[in-house]
Amino acid sequence: MTSSTTTLNSGTAPSGLRSAGIRTAPADRMGHAGLLLLTALLVVGLLAPLAALLSHAFAPGQNGEGAGLARFIQYFQSPALLRSLWNSIWVSLLVTVFVVPLAFGFAYAITRSGIRGKGVLRSISLLPLLAPSLLSAISLIYWFGNQGVFKGTVQAFGFDSIYGAPGIVLAQCFATFPHALMIMVTALAVGDQRLYEAATALGASRTRQFLTVTLPAARYGVVSAALVVFTLVITDFGIPKVIGGNFNMLATDVFKLVIGQQDFQRGAVVALLLLLPAVITYLIDRQVQKKQTSVLTARAVVLQPTRHAATDRTCAVLAWGMAALMLAMFGMAIFASLVQFWPYQLGLTLSHYTSGLVDAGVDTAIFNSLTMAVSAAIAGPVVVFTGAYLLEKTKGMNAVRPVLRLLAMVPMAVPGLVLGLGYIFFFNAPGNPLNFLYQTMPLMVLCTVMHYYTTGHMTLVTALKAIDGEFEAVSASLKVPFYRTLFKVTLPMCLPALLEVSRYFFVAAMTTISAVVFLYSPDTRLGAVAILNLDEAGDMAAAAAMAVMIAAISCVMTVLYQVAGWWLTQKTQAWRKR
Numbered sequence: 001m002t003s004s005t006t007t008l009n010s011g012t013a014p015s016g017l018r019s020a021g022i023r024t025a026p027a028d029r030m031g032h033a034g035l036l037l038l039t040a041l042l043v044v045g046l047l048a049p050l051a052a053l054l055s056h057a058f059a060p061g062q063n064g065e066g067a068g069l070a071r072f073i074q075y076f077q078s079p080a081l082l083r084s085l086w087n088s089i090w091v092s093l094l095v096t097v098f099v100v101p102l103a104f105g106f107a108y109a110i111t112r113s114g115i116r117g118k119g120v121l122r123s124i125s126l127l128p129l130l131a132p133s134l135l136s137a138i139s140l141i142y143w144f145g146n147q148g149v150f151k152g153t154v155q156a157f158g159f160d161s162i163y164g165a166p167g168i169v170l171a172q173c174f175a176t177f178p179h180a181l182m183i184m185v186t187a188l189a190v191g192d193q194r195l196y197e198a199a200t201a202l203g204a205s206r207t208r209q210f211l212t213v214t215l216p217a218a219r220y221g222v223v224s225a226a227l228v229v230f231t232l233v234i235t236d237f238g239i240p241k242v243i244g245g246n247f248n249m250l251a252t253d254v255f256k257l258v259i260g261q262q263d264f265q266r267g268a269v270v271a272l273l274l275l276l277p278a279v280i281t282y283l284i285d286r287q288v289q290k291k292q293t294s295v296l297t298a299r300a301v302v303l304q305p306t307r308h309a310a311t312d313r314t315c316a317v318l319a320w321g322m323a324a325l326m327l328a329m330f331g332m333a334i335f336a337s338l339v340q341f342w343p344y345q346l347g348l349t350l351s352h353y354t355s356g357l358v359d360a361g362v363d364t365a366i367f368n369s370l371t372m373a374v375s376a377a378i379a380g381p382v383v384v385f386t387g388a389y390l391l392e393k394t395k396g397m398n399a400v401r402p403v404l405r406l407l408a409m410v411p412m413a414v415p416g417l418v419l420g421l422g423y424i425f426f427f428n429a430p431g432n433p434l435n436f437l438y439q440t441m442p443l444m445v446l447c448t449v450m451h452y453y454t455t456g457h458m459t460l461v462t463a464l465k466a467i468d469g470e471f472e473a474v475s476a477s478l479k480v481p482f483y484r485t486l487f488k489v490t491l492p493m494c495l496p497a498l499l500e501v502s503r504y505f506f507v508a509a510m511t512t513i514s515a516v517v518f519l520y521s522p523d524t525r526l527g528a529v530a531i532l533n534l535d536e537a538g539d540m541a542a543a544a545a546m547a548v549m550i551a552a553i554s555c556v557m558t559v560l561y562q563v564a565g566w567w568l569t570q571k572t573q574a575w576r577k578r
Contacts, residue, residue, distance in 0.1 A: 031394040042407040045450040049422030057268035088249045092233040107184035109315035124323040129507045130551035136171040137242035139332040163245035180225035187221025224458045231412040277413040337545035352545040362530045369527040373509035375445045380505035388460040412454035416515030439521040451515040456501040463497035503561045
């Protein structure tokens with residue numbers, strides 16, 4: 001009896017049942033077809049553009065330059081490359097060390113503690129997602145730059161200026177925090193009340209329960225969040241470009257080579273180096289998955305947060321303190337967008353908004369951004385959830401699954417600029433039958449979904465892993481098709497995570513710059529791209545104003561998502577309250 005129960009809890013049907021064909025053949029074929037279609041989509045939307053870009057790294061050089069491995073060897077002998085590589089690694093590690101514990105503490109506060117204002121805290125934590133990442137760098141310049149409010153504070157901590165590594169680290173912590181938090185909230189949202197009751201009955205303190213129950217159950221989310229933060233930092237070029245000064249990183253090297261020097265071949269060489277984190281991420285993720293167990297079984301009692309004075313005070317100080325810092329960063333951007341001429345004329349004006357909308361023609365661009373964001377918010381969760389579900393909850397096609405898992409991890413390590421260049425080389429090729437998509441809105445939607453695929457994938461995989469495979473095993477033993485279990489059980493249980501992913505795709509599409517900067521036409525120019533053009537023209541105040549406008553739109557949509565989430569919780573998540 002114990003053996004059979006263990007088998008079901010592991011989520012794997014006994015071999016005898018599998019050989020007897022407990023699932024209908026049509027259902028299996030549907031799952032296999034879905035895996036093949038998703039693989040084809042990732043190949044066309046991700047692998048083929050990268051292959052087209054990287055092929056330029058091995059193509060014969062112009063003016064008799066070396067080709068293939070000779071170009072790689074030459075570049076590896078450059079001290080500048082080694083310096084950029086080391087800078088990228090240690091900065092990414094430092095940001096990860098800061099962000100992951102903070103995100104875990106914040107997520108614990110809003111999922112496991114009894115503090116008040118959790119909805120407000122969750123909304124504030126999304127602020128960094130509401131505007132382009134370079135907004136955090138602009139805010140830091142206004143706070144701590146050469147003409148900043150607290151310009152002397154940086155020197156007091158032993159740094160020459162905010163420009164360079166200090167500014168990059170602080171800005172990246174602000175920009176990557178919500179990405180890690182989304183995974184942490186999913187990992188901590190569901191727990192088994194029985195485990196904590198048993199620990200309390202055995203006399204375990206709250207600290208011991210945290211170390212022996214909470215942390216082990218959330219370790220997959222912790223590792224996933226760390227991988228997400230590391231790869232986001234090492235591949236971002238916007239923040240280092242604005243506040244990095246002379247501090248070079250690999251991503252900015254790609255930007256300088258491609259945009260500044262038009263050297264696509266050397267840019268492809270550096271792009272290949274930036275793909276290495278994807279391989280490392282995949283290997284680590286595979287090892288963690290082998291040891292991951294289900295948090296929510298069919299007999300589980302959903303954990304309900306309880307009040308504890310000391311814990312709640314600590315959580316409140318941490319959560320509201322971090323919220324205050326995020327509001328200060330975002331508030332400075334709003335203030336800077338309203339100031340007449342920083343720091344000499346501090347009177348407030350709306351001229352930066354009118355000049356951006358009217359003179360720069362950003363109004364049409366913002367409408368285009370809305371169109372793309374809504375499309376990505378619908379298509380993204382459908383594609384990502386389908387892939388995550390087929391990988392985690394179906395059987396067969398074992399040769400395809402490792403390839404699909406690797407492809408799902410690759411986008412996080414690919415800078416948007418590199419992916420956009422790959423789209424140019426692949427979709428703009430004369431012999432490509434998909435050439436008609438070039439410079440169209442559907443292609444930009446596809447590029448955006450591919451660019452942000454990994455974070456949504458990790459979030460939904462974390463949610464699916466929290467659901468015991470016993471549900472599918474029992475359904476299969478009753479000869480219920482997997483798609484019926486999907487719509488009746490799995491999908492309703494994953495609705496909160498799906499809504500989070502949809503919101504993530506919306507705000508990401510509203511704020512993305514690098515992934516689509518080469519793909520738009522005059523008719524499809526996006527708001528974030530228009531902001532980049534204003535910043536490059538030296539009109540930082542107008543750029544900040546347009547970024548705040550995009551953030552305001554995203555904020556309104558966030559409120560609508562909150563309302564939709566509350567309604568869905570009332571209609572479909574009653575089981576969580578039992």
